[in-house]
Amino acid sequence: MHTVEAFRDLQSEAIAWRHHLHENPELGYAVHDTARFVTEKLASFGINHIETGIAETGIVALIQGAGGDGPTIGLRADMDALPILEASNKPWSSKVSGKMHACGHDGHMAMLLGAAKYLAKTRNFKGSVALIFQPAEEVELPSGGLRMVQEGIMDRFGISQVFGMHNSPSVEVGKFAICDGPIMASQDDFDIVVKGRGGHAAKPHETIDPVVIAAQIIVGLQSLVSRSTNPLESLVISVTKFNAAQAYNIIPDHVEMAGTVRTLVPGLRDFAEQRILAVAQGIARGFGADIEFKYRRSVPVTFNHTEGTNLAINVARHLVGLASVNDNIERRMGAEDFAYMLEARPGAIILLGNGPTAGLHHPAYDFNDDALSYGIAYWVNLVETALAS
């Protein structure tokens, strides 16, 4: 296995790519210039099997090893930025007002490009590597990872295992963190409209006040977590929107509320959908009102498979040492659309230390250039280990 030092030269090149990408952020599926930049780089590395336009702007590039036949493993990077006004004050700050790479996807692309350059030159493995660059990780349904899977990339490129990497500001540079099994939560969203009867705020007895009913529903939903869910299993139900009348003296005829459900236990999604409806409907009907209910399933639980996780741990340990790899990090209640790829194929996502920077999605966040060589080395060693010839 190679050391991190072996990739220092490549790191200075990757820094330049990263800064270019950081200065020119694009959102969602509209990552046209980003995809063009990535495609041109891949072609310049001598990779000739490049398919573009998957899920609008996604790319899959195939590098064949020199070691003969073998499986194909997929390595994934995400390409989209966020609608945030940058406040990092870095010389390479976003040139596009109101858009920035606040989740480090610029760094993710630069690391996968760095690994691609090295792997295309050396080809010291059997089988093939599929480099997956996906758009629209940050958007709501259907996100880029899902659409690339739906457009058949796993079958079309014969991918048998898939790996991801995301930077983490809570982990030191030069360290990695991962866990077997569920590592990030699923995300579902719901909307509830409480339909009562409006009227004058001074004559509540002539109304069916949806505000009071909606307030009881919010409290009722919290008891689904505290009283109906196994305390050893994680479930979050957060009501985040609440729209009622816009006046002091009006009881509205309806209230709109909405929220999100996060869990690490796939079965709790069915439970949440059924029980939120039952509680909201039961409370509303008890007071003579009714509800409309919508439950929208978004990203599934990001589930690391044991074999892929063990491979990732071994590669990371060889690279940075036993003490610098946390192999049992606390699971996270945020969602990650790499989950769709891990539903389609076994594999694992690992967290790469970004050091004590501002948090992800914060206006002052910036990917840490010192982390680039660790990420490049991880990708290269993962390929040469999984596809040892």
Ligand code: NI
């Ligand atoms: Ni991200």
